Amino acid sequence: MSFNNIIGNEKVKELLNKSIEQNNILHSYLFLGTEGIGKSLFAHEFAKMILCNGDEKEKPCNKCKSCIEFENGNNPDFMQIENEETAIKIEQIRYMNKKISEKPITSTRKVYIINNSDTMTKDAQNSLLKTLEEPPQYATIILIASNENKLLNTIRSRAIKVNFEQISEQEILKYIKQNITEDINENMISFCNGSLGKVLRIIEDKQSYLELEDLINKISTNDLVYILNNSEILYKSKEIINDLLDYINILLLKTQKIENINCIQYVENAKKRLTSNSNYDMTIDELLIKMWEEINEKYNRG
Ligand SMILES: [Zn+2]
Known part of the structure; x- marks a missing residue:
């Protein structure tokens, strides 16, 4: 079981853990929820688990070649696409489409995360659609978005939605107490508004x-x-x-x-x-x- 280091969203943890244990990984997921509530952390951990070559029950094993490469940021079977300035452009998706068609190297699967996927231009979305319609059998694409209305219906209908919920102030306080030696004041907690991403940014x-x-x-x-x-x-x-x-x-x-x-x-x-x-x-x-x-x-x- 994993996701132990991530707070909140227990249902999501259960769902993703189950799919790993049953080796039932889908081709596309759409991680939805407000900014900063941990979608990206979950997506990374999930990607690492999918790519891990260890035993189903112990993923990520943190010992296999895939896990080590993943931690070092050089796993050839993993890629994350980010918006350049305000948008994800068609060239980026074209490049991804090309790379995804190359067979995996370290792992038996490949994982692509598209962060802020709701910033994809229309052209980029249409280009992605081709891959979503006929993904290579080894590929998984995780779309992360806070505003699903900006995604084409055709994209949304092809990905399994995973909804993320706001983390409560209590959960955040509990997390801070357990994991962070740093104290943060009341103003800072109000500012975080349930976003662990913000807590970590504030501490930094x-x-x-x-x-x-x-x-x-x-x-x-x-x-x-x-x-x-x-x-x-x-x-x-x-x-x-x-x-x-x-x-x-x-x-x-x-x-x-x-x-x-x-x-x-x-x-x-x-x-x-x-x-x-x-x-x-x-x-x-x-x-x-x-x-x-x-x-x-x-x-x-x-
Ligand atoms: Zn591993």
Whole structure:
């Protein structure tokens, strides 16, 4: 039995374990559920189990050539496709179609994961359809998606749906207690909203989140120049800026002060501007200025 290191979604664990034990692996699965609840972790573990050459009852054995290669990220029978920028393009699916037709090397099967499969372009989906209609007998394709409506009906009808459920705050707390020595505060737990992926991201960048809390707390008690000069955390964290902006919203909401809640619109604007490729530093400047003005407006009025 596996998936021991993944929290929640016990029904999914049971289903996937059973299919491994009974050697009843299907050609295509569609893993559905909100972002960050562990679909990708499950898909990886499942892929490793499918490819493992060990005994059915002990997969993944973590000892066979396939398991070792999988852990090292060089198992030739495994591939993961990711969106490039915002979409998975037809060229990527064409390449996958070509590779999938080559016989497995280390394992007796091949597994392909398409992460964020709901970002496939129409052309990419149509190209994938050909493989889904007539997959090689050794192949399994796992589609991961949060919005199944973006997938063609013809694709959806060919894959077995596996629904993932939200993980409760209690389950997350239990997981943190058992597995992580790091403490995370209440704001961080609200931010995670049942997503283990977010918990792990927060822990990795915990210092950034703490710095951000400090910055937001200081807006009402410092002048604008000080705030702009002490906001490096936002300027230097381009890779995680979306998470940080969402976190600002959590912090603003928590205060229950009207001027803080009013600031959420500016955060949302900044998020939009960043996805439309506006100048990064200017967007952050503007966000801080607007927030500072909103939060300190009462002093101006007085
Ligand atoms: Zn193995």
